Amino acid sequence: MLRMRGDSSKSCPCGSSQPYAACCGRYLDAGEAAASAEALMRARYVAYILLREDYLLATWHVSARPARLDLAQDVPMQWTGLQLRRHEHTDADHAVVEFVARYKVNGRAHRLHELSRFVREAYDDSAEAIRLRSGPGDPVAGMGKSFLCQGCHGTEGVSDVPEIPNLAGQYGNYIAKQVRNFQSGIRSHQIMNAMAATVENDADLADIGAYFASQPKMEGDHTSDDPVGKAIFLHGDQSRKRLACISCHGVNGKGAAPGTSMYPVLGGQKEEYIHKQLIDFRAGNRTNSPGGIMNIMARTLTDAEIDALANYLSVQ
Numbered sequence: 001m002l003r004m005r006g007d008s009s010k011s012c013p014c015g016s017s018q019p020y021a022a023c024c025g026r027y028l029d030a031g032e033a034a035a036s037a038e039a040l041m042r043a044r045y046v047a048y049i050l051l052r053e054d055y056l057l058a059t060w061h062v063s064a065r066p067a068r069l070d071l072a073q074d075v076p077m078q079w080t081g082l083q084l085r086r087h088e089h090t091d092a093d094h095a096v097v098e099f100v101a102r103y104k105v106n107g108r109a110h111r112l113h114e115l116s117r118f119v120r121e122a123y124d125d126s127a128e129a130i131r132l133r134s135g136p137g138d139p140v141a142g143m144g145k146s147f148l149c150q151g152c153h154g155t156e157g158v159s160d161v162p163e164i165p166n167l168a169g170q171y172g173n174y175i176a177k178q179v180r181n182f183q184s185g186i187r188s189h190q191i192m193n194a195m196a197a198t199v200e201n202d203a204d205l206a207d208i209g210a211y212f213a214s215q216p217k218m219e220g221d222h223t224s225d226d227p228v229g230k231a232i233f234l235h236g237d238q239s240r241k242r243l244a245c246i247s248c249h250g251v252n253g254k255g256a257a258p259g260t261s262m263y264p265v266l267g268g269q270k271e272e273y274i275h276k277q278l279i280d281f282r283a284g285n286r287t288n289s290p291g292g293i294m295n296i297m298a299r300t301l302t303d304a305e306i307d308a309l310a311n312y313l314s315v316q
């Protein structure tokens with residue numbers, strides 16, 4: 001994936017006349033979530049200019065998101081300006097933005113007039129986000145059914161043991177998938193293979209998943225931001241054909257959106273646990289990710305990079 005960094009001291013290409021680092025750089029390079037539809041629209045415009053395919057895809061609504069953009073292969077475009085025509089919030093989570101972006105191709109001027117609808121997809125603990133991430137199960141029924149699990153994973157899904165993962169705020173469907181994988185043996189761990197065998201039917205499993213998913217999302221202590229881990233997480237590594245982790249695992253590793261249960265929450269997860277999973281993916285001891293995607297991602301990570309990623313993610 002091609003990427004260019006904005007020049008942090010120069011004024012932002014979105015035309016705000018603020019320095020890039022204090023304007024769209026906060027969203028494109030520092031991983032902050034854009035606070036308004038207008039800020040997001042400006043950041044996306046800058047992402048086009050900087051060929052930041054990762055950012056464009058991560059902020060595209062799943063219902064309309066293309067699989068890839070291949071920006072670098074398009075005809076060279078020179079972006080010449082952005083003009084905002086309208087910015088209306090239809091409610092707290094929806095907005096409409098109308099803009100005209102001007103660009104040149106081979107010296108000829110073109111304009112792009114667009115009316116965009118923006119949806120804020122909370123990876124927060126709003127009632128709607130919790131409902132979506134919980135999946136089909138009943139969290140109230142799941143509370144009683146997950147008694148055994150709570151013994152290790154914590155009554156509210158926050159474990160006290162470094163090697164035992166948090167389940168609080170994890171996607172319900174992801175939890176259920178992992179338990180099925182432990183049952184069938186595609187994912188192997190002596191204790192969890194035995195624990196998974198105790199969950200008898202699909203409805204119980206969905207309820208257990210929903211119970212943990214409905215807890216306040218796991219959170220780190222925000223003590224430090226490992227710069228190496230952060231850079232890999234946000235930008236990937238083009239030379240080793242590694243995608244940015246953020247494009248699947250979402251801002252701060254908190255999950256891409258409340259409905260994207262395929263990509264687990266990593267932000268605030270136990271450091272030792274994340275570390276072990278990355279080592280296992282790299283060595284091929286864990287092979288249950290769809291299409292082996294995580295084996296591909298982890299294959300080129302060095303030990304130091306795994307340490308850095310585990311540290312960065314666990315404090316989020």
Ligand code: HEC
Pocket residue numbers: 146148149150151152153163164165174175176178179188189191192195196198199208264276
């Ligand atoms: C005796 C302790 C113990 C009990 C009880 C237990 N687990 Fe686990 N669980 C673990 C450990 C340890 C791991 C980490 C496995 C690994 O390192 O791959 C784990 C991993 C998991 C994962 C994978 C999490 C992820 O992020 O991929 C899920 C899901 C899970 N357990 C669900 C359950 C459920 C549901 C129950 C109850 C039926 C349960 N566990 C009971 C110890 C336990």
Ligand code: HEC
Pocket residue numbers: 165177232233243244245246247248249262263264265266274277278288289290293294297298309
């Ligand atoms: C193309 C999408 C994609 C990218 C990019 C990606 N991941 Fe993943 N990752 C996944 C999927 C899907 C899973 C769930 C695997 C499963 O179902 O068992 C996963 C699982 C994980 C897990 C295990 C979590 C758990 O709870 O057990 C870790 C840790 C992880 N990824 C870290 C990373 C890191 C670090 C990067 C960047 C170097 C990264 N991922 C990049 C898709 C991705």
